[in-house]
Amino acid sequence: MQAMLAEDLLNEMIPPLKGTDSLGKAARWLDEFRVGQLPVLAERQYRGLVTEADLADVENPDTLLSELPLSFGETFVRPDQHFFRVVELAIENKLQLVPVVGDDAAYLGVVTVADALAAFGPQVSAPGQGGIIVLSMAERDYSLSQISRYVEENNAKIVNAYVMPDELDPYRIRLTLKLNTDNMARIVATLERFGYFVAAQFSGAGEVGENEQERYDGLLRYLSV
Template sequence: MSALLAEDLLNQMIPPLKSTDTTAKAARWLEEFHVGQLPVVTGTHYQGLITENDLADYENPDTQLAELPLRYADTYVQHDQHFFRIMELAIQNRIQLVPVLDEQQEYAGVVTVSDALAAFGPVPGPAGQGSILVLTMEERDYSLSQISRYVEENNAKILSAHVVADEHDPFRIRLTLRLNTDNLARITATLERFGYLVSAQFSGTAAVSEDEQDRFDALLRYLSV
């Protein structure tokens, strides 16, 4: 199973804009690359994202991007962060791509939502069905066959699974599961009973807040592309 880390998903076809570039160039590149945002850098330092809406406020095509109040300066992932975090940021901020920083905190590139989802794999079944479950556990406790048995005992199946080291603890791992059911209550109860930590979940029928439901719906829309 691939780890699906940000550094493995970088899109080499989308270049960053420089802070000395003009709004005219930014508009041209947004159209050329068919994206709603592009990263802006000063040297190798990530400054933020420029969007189509940002450019609409500036009529002078020679205005440099350094003069614009860029947003999303704090919206990025580290090179060794997981697919799940990329999707979290994309959904929360309603953006099509997420900047990536390297070990020196310098700009490394971007991961697009479409590239991340292509790596995760296609979603079988009707759009809007299914769920995402993220488990955290000690590496020595990891057994996909055992976890699959617990899931199947609750009349569900694992459609895909990806594992990555926990960025905060080298002895723990994070397992992202895609399931063919949108009812996670019994599954999570079973897994927790056997000592697995459910660190995140997106389920269409769980009792969640309106904001959480919006995030889940957005994720399933992405997964249905």
């Protein structure tokens, strides 16, 4: 099956803001498009995201976005990156959407978490119906049959799996697993006990630890919109 890339999932309904736009306009657009962040551009170049928290910190609605110290300027994906990377970045940074940026910081659009998870399959696109685990490991340690055994020992199954290079380390890989359960605490504990590093995880409900709850709670309300 052909890999689904970020450029295949661009959401054309969510517009970017410009540095010359005001915070008042940003607040209206966040409300109108029912999102928690929007990209901000200078000319056609991506500069960062304006968030609901940014708006709460500034009293004057006429303040221009160019006057704000924007966050997430380095948080984006390239158009040819797999949508799994979108999910990872969103979970790691508690974002609803991830910008897609081409050469010379040229802004191409955004991919929403809901769209990325829907591309991964209907089981994970709705709360309470499956989960995702992203493992980081040395390439020599990769054994899907072994990992699958650990998962099945906890009464779950791997529905889908995808291997991609780790962008931060050429000697490591990232294995993204879609599971048929959202009760992943025991599975994660088992994998970690056998030396696997869990880089990210998402589940819609069920028994979750405090850390996982913190990572996905901010995303869950958007998935159900």
